[in-house]
Amino acid sequence: MGLTKSEIFTEKQNHLAGVFKALAHPARIAILQHIMKQNACICNDLVGELGLAQATISQHLKELKNTGIIKGNIEGTSVCYCIDEKVWLKLKKELNAFFTDDMVANKCC
Amino acid sequence: MGLTKSEIFTEKQNHLAGVFKALAHPARIAILQHIMKQNACICNDLVGELGLAQATISQHLKELKNTGIIKGNIEGTSVCYCIDEKVWLKLKKELNAFFTDDMVANKCC
DNA sequence: TTTATTAATCGCAATATTGCAATATAGTAA
DNA sequence: TTACTATATTGCAATATTGCGATTAATAAA
Numbered sequence: 001m002g003l004t005k006s007e008i009f010t011e012k013q014n015h016l017a018g019v020f021k022a023l024a025h026p027a028r029i030a031i032l033q034h035i036m037k038q039n040a041c042i043c044n045d046l047v048g049e050l051g052l053a054q055a056t057i058s059q060h061l062k063e064l065k066n067t068g069i070i071k072g073n074i075e076g077t078s079v080c081y082c083i084d085e086k087v088w089l090k091l092k093k094e095l096n097a098f099f100t101d102d103m104v105a106n107k108c109c
Numbered sequence: 110m111g112l113t114k115s116e117i118f119t120e121k122q123n124h125l126a127g128v129f130k131a132l133a134h135p136a137r138i139a140i141l142q143h144i145m146k147q148n149a150c151i152c153n154d155l156v157g158e159l160g161l162a163q164a165t166i167s168q169h170l171k172e173l174k175n176t177g178i179i180k181g182n183i184e185g186t187s188v189c190y191c192i193d194e195k196v197w198l199k200l201k202k203e204l205n206a207f208f209t210d211d212m213v214a215n216k217c218c
Numbered sequence: 219t220t221t222a223t224t225a226a227t228c229g230c231a232a233t234a235t236t237g238c239a240a241t242a243t244a245g246t247a248a
Numbered sequence: 249t250t251a252c253t254a255t256a257t258t259g260c261a262a263t264a265t266t267g268c269g270a271t272t273a274a275t276a277a278a
Contacts, residue, residue, distance in 0.1 A: 001237045002263030008160040009135035013142070021133035025266085026118035026126040029207075033122070044225070051117040056267050058226055077224050077275045092208040098138075099201040110267045111233030134236085153254070165237050167256055186245045186254050 016098060019091055022067040027052060027060050032083070035070065041080035125207060128200055131176040136161060136169050141192070144179065150189035 006014045023029065030050055035042060046061075047054045061081060064070045068087045073080045115123050132138065139159055144151060155170075156163045170190060173179045177196045182189045 001261070002235055004134065004136075004236065004264090005161070006135060009139055013135040013138045016138050017133055017135040020129045020138075024126055024130035024133040025113065026115060026122040027113075027266090029122045029125050029129075030118055047225095052114070053268050054225070055227080055269075059266080062226080074225095074275090077222095079225065088208070092205075095204055095208070096201075099197070099204070110231070111265055113234090113266065136236090156254095162238050163255075164239075164257080168237085171256080183245090183255095186252095188255065 016094065019067065019094065022063060022069060025060065027057070028064055031057070031060055031064065032069070035081060035083055041073070041075075041082045043075070043078040043080055125203065128176065128203065131172060131178060134169065136166070137173055140166070140169055140173065141178070144190060144192055150182070150191045152184075152187040152189055 009017075023032075027050060031046060034046060034049060044054065044057060046057050050057065052060075061070070061072070065072060065081075068084060069091070070081050071084045073082075118126075132141075136159060140155060143155060143158060153163065153166060155166050159166065161169075170179070170181070174181060174190075177193060178200070179190050180193045182191075
């Protein structure tokens with residue numbers, strides 16, 4: 001049906017899946033890496049850097065913004081996007097918890 | 110077009126995105142958590158636990174198996190799925206690196 | 219004002235994902 | 249053998265995602 005049955009899962013599970021989903025595209029990975037490399041903010045040099053159309057990149061930025069990972073400041077005619085460090089560290093902790101805390105010694109196969 | 114232009118990204122970016130994609134569904138999160146909680150392997154008690162049809166769960170398991178996160182051992186008539194610890198730790202490192210190594214002090218917005 | 223420039227949004231086509239009923243396959247039990 | 253159980257696979261419908269051209273909105277420069 002193409003429609004995820006989110007009602008049957010916990011909020012935490014839906015949230016985690018949502019975070020992973022936001023990162024589940026190479027363009028968005030590339031965008032984040034690009035933002036991280038520049039010690040300063042960048043706007044849409046991305047359009048030049050990545051081989052994607054402006055509309056496409058704008059959409060990916062929107063998705064990243066919707067999940068809170070990045071935030072944008074209008075600077076004159078262009079927009080400056082940066083990682084939201086608070087959110088970033090929170091996500092890092094969450095993912096780490098998923099990979100660690102829930103992991104019980106599991107030796108069978 | 111619905112078709113990700115993976116040619117224009119690095120292998121690493123595509124790989125990372127692929128890992129995130131495998132985890133980008135609450136059912137797959139739930140399946141992994143379920144496997145982790147049981148100190149032993151489980152098969153398709155999942156069909157009872159989660160509210161999804163057998164065919165659907167089998168498909169999610171297949172996806173997790175394809176990315177290498179879990180592996181399945183045939184045990185008589187049923188199949189025992191477990192986390193592949195080697196892969197799991199590798200992924201944990203990779204994701205951690207993504208969230209840490211590439212992160213440069215980034216104070217602007 | 220007019221003209222660029224930057225970025226967001228709209229609308230569409232192509233493709234992917236999700237979910238499930240039905241069926242197929244494989245092993246066990248009788 | 250037949251019957252049963254557990255999984256996998258197939259085929260389909262509904263929905264989501266990806267990508268982009270075209271347009272729009274907003275600001276800057278002339």
